[in-house]
Amino acid sequence: MSGRDARAGAIGTLIVLGPTAAGKSALALALADHYPIEIVNGDSLQAYRGLDVGTAKPGAAERARVPHHLIDILDPSEPFSAGEFRRRALPVIEEIRARGRLPVVVGGSGFYLRALTAGLSAIPPVPGALRREVAALLRREGLPAVRRRLASLDPETAARVAADDPQRTLRALEVVLATGRGLADWWRREPPRAELEVLGRIGLTLPRALLYDRIARRLATMVADGWVEEVVGLLAGGCLPTMPAFQAIGYRQLVRHIRGEWSLERSLEETARETRRFAKRQLTWFRREPDVDWIEGRSLAEALPRALEAISRRIGGVE
DSSP: OOOTTTTHHHHOEEEEEOSTTSSHHHHHHHHTTTSOEEEEEOOTTTTBTTOOGGGTOOOHHHHHHSOEESSSOBOTTSOOOHHHHHHHHHHHHHHHHHTTOEEEEEEOOHHHHHHHHHOOOOOOOOOHHHHHHHHHHHHHHOHHHHHHHHHHHOHHHHHHSOTTOHHHHHHHHHHHHHHSSOHHHHHHHSOOOOOOOEEEEEEEEOOHHHHHHHHHHHHHHHHHTTHHHHHHHHHHTTOOTTSGGGGSTTHHHHHHHHTTSSOHHHHHHHHHHHHHHHHHHHHHHHTTSSSEEEEEOSSHHHHHHHHHHHHHHHHHHHO
């Protein structure tokens, strides 16, 4: 580490964002050779224990090289919301800054990163009994039924939430049932208040064909690394396909293979299709984020110098 600027942590927090398979984690790790950093996970699925291969979770070697936070903090049965992520992330970031280090939040969960950097509306807490009731509806009748209920009560928010996003669908239904107002209405009437000082945002992107090729190669690698066996082990250990973690892309498709409903080939084809759609939605979301230094990094060797230049410029701009 060059110690180029140990004051970076005192200046703010760096965000590394972009679609799945764009190389965010590799870039963040490479930054550790140039700045005293600690990584804060901004991926909603890497927070779950046991979901390792299918979430491309950093391994033991990566975590030994650079401190990582907010990984393996939840059981697969526990729901995770943008608000809960923000609640857990803010004190972790402050502790990192207090150590004189640079917090680097890495992730592709756009709504979670937005909640962290821009704050959340002052929505009253949802009673635990109601949260359990809504979660039970998901387990009993499935995501389409939850979406129909949401659309009947809060069509505006329902139209904004992706059809394959159980976490945000559950959250939206909880809020409208608990408060009588939809999430979209809360956001409009009660603008969020930010508390996080952001040094800058580094956005990774790739030409679509190359990104889709990376997605395909990543899925093949995950299977070779034991993804199917991971899902078999989770189910054998008592995890249920209706649990929040199992709504993740890939996991629910592999459950259908393990149950004998689909071939492995079909499960992977469906996973690849959904992942491509998800990557497209991620890019659409992130393109709306303010003040992003976009880098088309076809390789780490190409992306790293541009990221370092952007960070140096940001640090110089606040001195």
